[in-house]
Amino acid sequence: MELKDLPWTTVAKMAGAAAGGLVLAGAVFILSGVYNIAASTGHLQITTWLIEILRERSIDVRSFGIKVPPLDEEGLIRLGAAHYEGGCVPCHGRPGEGINPIVGGMLPPPPDLLDVGERRPSEEIFWIVKNGLKYTGMPAWPDPRREDEVWAVTAFLARLPSASQIYEDLAGVTRGGRSGDEGLANAGVLTRCGRCHESEGTGTNGDRIPRLAGLPEAYLLRSLREYAGRTRASGAMEPVADLLSERERRELAAHYARLRPPAVETSISRDPEQLGRGQAIATRGIPREQVPACMNCHSGRQSPDFPVLAGQNAAYIVGQLQLWHRGGRRGTGYGRIMAVVATALDQQQIEDVAAYFASLPAGDVPQAPVAESSR
């Protein structure tokens, strides 16, 4: 009997039986435990090949259209390297040093990223760091609200392998070695804070990292609690604050509040016109544009829950105000108050006012009440 003479009911029955057989075979395969899920046995070559094609096509297509901001600023690269040291080194190792044997047992093992800056364009690095990769163990960035932090890591990785020569300096590994504060239960933790933030006599690791020395204790403690509660967004600070006990948070806040702020670098040339504009915003505000004077809350004469801004790094202030513009700091009651003010400022005003605060001596508290703002 020719195939084409078979009645369609018979064909349908045969097809159904074949499909049923496949499902049954699949179920037996899955439920019998015959598949070896051990990382130690590796993949079949064809599986590896298929997954690699899938991965590369997906990264290629999904990173298409990402606009890369300027990434060559030193502060940004330092911030990225410091994030890398805290979040990426446990698996990827420091660039060029290879990975440790524990993560070497992963399937696939995390690659040494020494040459990633040559292998991948920046938008692909950004996309991977931001989103992570399925089936590899690569996690997504801890807080999706902080793309700016992902760009910092991207800036560092894009500079590899050349940046690996000065990695320890960039990532702050050699900084803040003083664990001398004997009374502190967590001197070890403090050493890690010191990689980025100030220690006695040293400033921050680049201008993207906030100066903490001399800030009000209540503000510092509040920030650590907000990071731990994930109401304040940061892929760098949330994991750090999460590891701290309440007692450690209190001690660290007290420590940094006591720490003497290092002097503002006077070598940086500043545009006096810009400082004038910044000062006007800081002390008088722009009432017509619904911008109150910053000094009404941030001069140090008000609630200790508000940060003092005098001497703060300009790039950090700019970054935070831009974060408010993007809606990334609306997680707390304090953040929602400031959101109204921050979004009333335009980019030029943000840069002016940040430059003004950075030019003030740290901890400078004006004695007189802020001059009244006039319309």
Next chain:
Amino acid sequence: MSLARSVAAFLLLLALQGCSGVQSALDPSGTEAERIDTLTWLLIVFSTTVFLAVGLITAAALRGGGRWRARLANERLVIGGGVVFPIVALTLLLGYGFYLMGPGSPAAARADGQLRIEVVGERWWWRVTYVDETGRRVESANEIRLPVGRPVQVELTSADVIHSFWIPRLAGKLDMIPGRTNRLTLQVAEAGISRGQCAEYCGGPHAFMSFFAIAMPEDQFTAWLDREAGDARNPSGEDQVAGQALFLSSGCVACHRVRGTEAQGTIGPDLTHVGSRHSLAAATLENDPDAFVRWIRDGQHVKPENLMPPYEIFTDGELRQLAAYLDQLR
């Protein structure tokens, strides 16, 4: 009576409620509003009369038979009723309207400018400044007080978008336009409270941009203005003192002024005597300590999109202290 008819009757009664009360143009209390009221009734009576007359003539033409039709087809009636009467009647009405409302009206003649009130429309509240005979300026907000029997010139402008100033019981609407000052003369006939409303859509909380106009006898008004011109009262009780400390240290001063203290902000309403006002948040809330608490913490729910940031950072105890402080600013 059927259900539908009961409902209809009830709705009609509800509608009639609008005819009296603090915000009704049909219940005038000011000279200008009385003229508007007169003109309104004149127009209603005149139009009704004409409408009925036309209706009668039409009925007569349809049903009245040949004699009526012949009479109505009379040329004198057609020219007299169709051309001359409208021209004369409408011209007279227009002239009377100009006389009442326009330049050269009785009100404009009487505006001696002794006391001026500058009202600036803001999103979404009213900045009110009294300028008395001596040139003394007294800033307040969200309420205007008027002496009974004395014409007061109100100067209207806007700080941002177009608003419109309307106190139906006292006068007609007048737009508040950025960069331009419109003038209105208010003369109130008797003491009492009227309600005003922004009458030009000005953004989200437009409907919540209201205020009270409070007319007081001359001597009370003078005493009130003197008190309003003074600095804020110092807090006395424990809660009030704590509330003032919170007010001064939590950023409120960036936008609000309380004369006699460090609080010198000008972005939001002056709060020097906020406790003595008839309402809060531009006639959105009653003025009591609970309303202060609601406004500070939940202002965005009370009046969505208003420009004051939500202050969720205070504990219940702190809110109570702040409210106690603000409430005693009388």
